[in-house]
Amino acid sequence: MEVAMVEWWPWFGSAVASTIFLWSMVQNHIPDALRLNLAALAAKLTAYFNPYLQITISENGAQRWKRSELFLAVEAYLSDACARRARRLKAELGKDSKNIQVSIDDHEGVTDDFSGATLWWHASKQRPNANVISLYPGEDEKRFYRVTFHKRHHDLVVDSYLPFVLGEGRTIIIKNRQRLLFTNKASGSSSPYGARTAWSHVPFEHPATFDTLAMDPKQKEDVIDDLMAFQESKEYYAKVGKAWKRGYLLYGPPGTGKSTMIAAMANFLDYDVYDLELTAINNNTELRKLFIETTGKSIIVIEDIDCSADLTGKRRKDKKASRDKDSDGNDKPKYQSSQRRMTRPR
Incomplete structure (x- = not known):
C-alpha cells in the first residue's frame, strides 16, 4: 500500500501542476462574457449542493x-x-x-x-x-x-x-x-464620502436642572410646560404632517446662563446634545451630512449664529452699546420659541 502511494503521489502532483498551467494559459483566451457565464454556473452549482x-x-x-x-x-x-x-x-x-x-x-x-x-x-x-x-x-x-x-x-x-x-x-x-455631547469635526478631517461619522463625542455629564436654574419662576414654568407638550405630541405632529421638532432662540450677554439652560433642557428631556460649529463647515454637503447623522431625540445647538453665518447681515457698529444696554436692564438669558406655544394634551 505504501509503495502504491509513493508511485501515485508524483503523478497526482504533476497532474495538478499541469491543470493549473493549462488553465492559466486558456483563461486569457476566454471571452469575458463566457467567463462570467462560467462563474455564474459555478456559483449555481455550489448553491445547489450547499443547503x-x-x-x-x-x-x-x-x-x-x-x-x-x-x-x-x-x-x-x-x-x-x-x-x-x-x-x-x-x-x-x-x-x-x-x-x-x-x-x-x-x-x-x-x-x-x-x-x-x-x-x-x-x-x-x-x-x-x-x-x-x-x-x-x-x-x-x-x-x-x-x-x-x-x-x-x-x-x-x-x-x-x-x-x-x-x-x-x-x-x-x-x-x-x-447621553453624549457631540461636536462636529473640522472640515477636512472627515470626508463627506467616508463611511465614518463626522461627529466626535464625549459623555454628557452637565449637572444643570431646572431646579437649579436661576430664572423667573413663571417663565421657567412656561418653558417646562412647553417642553412637556412637545415631548408628548409626536403623534400630533405626524397627524398634521409636520416634522417633530421645536426651536428656541436664546440670546443675551456671555455668562448669563444660556448654556446652562440648554443643559437643563437636555437633562429634562433625556436628550443628547449636538454642538454645531458653523465655522468648521465649508459647504451645504457637509452641513447636510451632519444633520443626517444626528439622532431623533437630540438638541442641536448653533451658537453665535449671527456671527457664523451671513443670515442677518454684518453686525452693527453699535452692537456693543446695545448689548451693554440690555445687560443693564436684565442679566438673564431671554428666549423665544420658533413656534406657537402648544397646550399639553389631556
Whole structure:
C-alpha cells in the first residue's frame, strides 16, 4: 500500500501542476462574457449542493452617511445574548463610564438558537479597494455581521428571528444608553464620502436642572410646560404632517446662563446634545451630512449664529452699546420659541 502511494503521489502532483498551467494559459483566451457565464454556473452549482443561506447586515447599509439601525441592534443583541459564547471579546466603558461592557470582537463568530433553528453569526470587516484612484480621502474599513442558517429556516429567520433581534437590540440600546455631547469635526478631517461619522463625542455629564436654574419662576414654568407638550405630541405632529421638532432662540450677554439652560433642557428631556460649529463647515454637503447623522431625540445647538453665518447681515457698529444696554436692564438669558406655544394634551 505504501509503495502504491509513493508511485501515485508524483503523478497526482504533476497532474495538478499541469491543470493549473493549462488553465492559466486558456483563461486569457476566454471571452469575458463566457467567463462570467462560467462563474455564474459555478456559483449555481455550489448553491445547489450547499443547503445554507447567508444574510449580511452592513454597518452603513444603503445610507452611506448614517449607521444602520439594524446593525446597531444586532451588535447590541449579540453582545448581550451571545457574548458569553465568544472566545474573543472587546471591552469598553458603558453607561455613566462606570460599568464595563463587552462585545464580540471583529472576525469572531458565535451561535444562537431560535425556535429550534441554529444560527451562526460572524462579525467581520472589509478593507476598501486600495487600487481605486480618488480625489477624496479613502474610506475606513466597512464592518458587517453575517448570519448563516439552513435554507429550510428562511421564512423563520426573515419573518420572525430578525424582527426579534431588532426589537431586543433596541431595548438593550435604550437600557445601556449614555447621553453624549457631540461636536462636529473640522472640515477636512472627515470626508463627506467616508463611511465614518463626522461627529466626535464625549459623555454628557452637565449637572444643570431646572431646579437649579436661576430664572423667573413663571417663565421657567412656561418653558417646562412647553417642553412637556412637545415631548408628548409626536403623534400630533405626524397627524398634521409636520416634522417633530421645536426651536428656541436664546440670546443675551456671555455668562448669563444660556448654556446652562440648554443643559437643563437636555437633562429634562433625556436628550443628547449636538454642538454645531458653523465655522468648521465649508459647504451645504457637509452641513447636510451632519444633520443626517444626528439622532431623533437630540438638541442641536448653533451658537453665535449671527456671527457664523451671513443670515442677518454684518453686525452693527453699535452692537456693543446695545448689548451693554440690555445687560443693564436684565442679566438673564431671554428666549423665544420658533413656534406657537402648544397646550399639553389631556
